[in-house]
Amino acid sequence: MKKGERRMIIAFVLPVVIVYLIFYLYPTIRTVYMSFFKTGALSSAASTWNFVGFDNYTTLLKKSLYITSFLNVLKILIIGGIIVFTIALYFAVIMQEKFRGRNFLKAVIYLPNIITPIALVVMWTQYIFSSNFGLLKKIFTALGLERLADIPWTNPQYSFWAMLIAFCFGSVGYYMIIYMAAMEQIPRDYYECASLEGANKMKQFWGITLPLLKETTKTCLIFWAGGAINFFTWSRVFSANPLNEGTLVPASYMYTLAFGSAHAVGSGSLEVGQATAIGVMLTLCILAVYAIVYKVFGKEKYEY
Template sequence: MKKNKTMIFLFILPTVLCLLFMYVYPIVRTVIMSFFKVESLTASTSTWSFYGLQNYFKILRNAGFISSMKNMVMIWLVGGIITMCLSMLMAVILTSGIRGAKFFKAAIYMPNIISAVALATMWIQYVFNYDYGLLNQIVKAFGGENVRWLGTDLIFWAMMIAFIFGSVGYYMLIFISGIEGIPQDLYEAATIDGANILDRFFQITLPLLKGVIRTCVTFWSINATTFFLWTKMFSPINTETATIVPVVYLYDTVFGGKGVVERDAGAGAAVGVVLTLIIIAVYVITNLILKDSDLEY
């Protein structure tokens, strides 16, 4: 028995050490750093000076951070509603027994196996391009004039459309797995009792997918708060106010970027802590709203 315990300890030791040094230590260091004035991530702790909550006050008074938070909320709320609705709709359709369901599943999920950089480039160069983009070709076909989809007024929505296109397939598969776990007997019994498609969806499918919806909302919240690559692709040279998000603001604050006069790792750490707290808050609220029902099937 003792030998078994020793072997178990030796097997899990590398994992525990990796967890401590690669996850726990950076998290603890970041939280501590957020209360100090730190110029660089590599600065020795001896050069840190206690700053209290000033880093948090600093970012909350910064116009760039406020704009980034507004953009993040729009991505999370508007983008989340559209993505979840489209994903749920496609999942319901593809589990209803239509022909070619496997083909459509693969086609809709296809953007998720393509590099995000390649996907963003496709939208920027071949869909939103001012001179030869697909959208402007359609606009001209109806007698209109070219639209600057990547201009300041529309670039945020162009970025969101591209992001949603690349996200729908992922959440669709999660919903499909949840729907396929619901016994067909329930739907057959409901149909015999006279329930139509909408009745079956709202009375059977949705109530039994609360756990799946909760998982999707949590994943989407993480994706919205860690939204980085798409902003950099749509604003490759200088970060624009229309596309900036908190993670990009954090990057610019720590490593230098638009409007950053002096680098401030302490303020960047404060941004990271705020984003973490937001994810935790969303998770807790989601669990309170979407409580598991006492449903049996």
């Protein structure tokens, strides 16, 4: 490599490295460091912090609210993931066939992804889950299913499942498009050969489509895990009470401890140390899920 080329590469790379160190690496290190201290504000000087070691972590693990929030995000990750990927794959397979209205249906399914979560929450809580004039109430009433029509979806008892349904509805289109793009790369000759051998559509899906979508599925799972574990906006706006156990997740609880109500911590002071400890644990959870995904899917790749 010539000396001039080396200087040019350094000139282009150095600003990116500096920005990374300032705006990502430093805050990360400071967050981990702060999680071992008790402090009342994010902006407080380090000299005012009180070292408590792992007390922030052990205290969180004893709090029922934190355990509930973690279980909620675990259900979003697993149950929500099964629902979203099953429906997304189903629609992606259907969209491979040419039929009238295909493009319109594809646009309708993807539409929720271009709408802000707040607008989607308003739509679901006010016009679908509403106990007075919601769409579900009208449909179940028309079908004579009074018990289903009377379910108060926005009450704490049902709020988690209502939120999960709404979130899955808004997520299907995104993964459907990714799967569709991957399926279009599979040579049609494979399916023609399978048809000549007598394989029906179901056998072709399990024997050709699904194995060749392995890398795509791994990527989608990583995207889903990151979004599910960092689940925040839906939780924050779906319920008026930020500490509603039905919609509480670790990221929302972390925000409440760092900036929120005194009710969250049981006193007038904030618990920033515990909030940063939640951030560290969420990061470790994401790394653990990534490791599991890569372990399960392995390094073997199917070639088209």
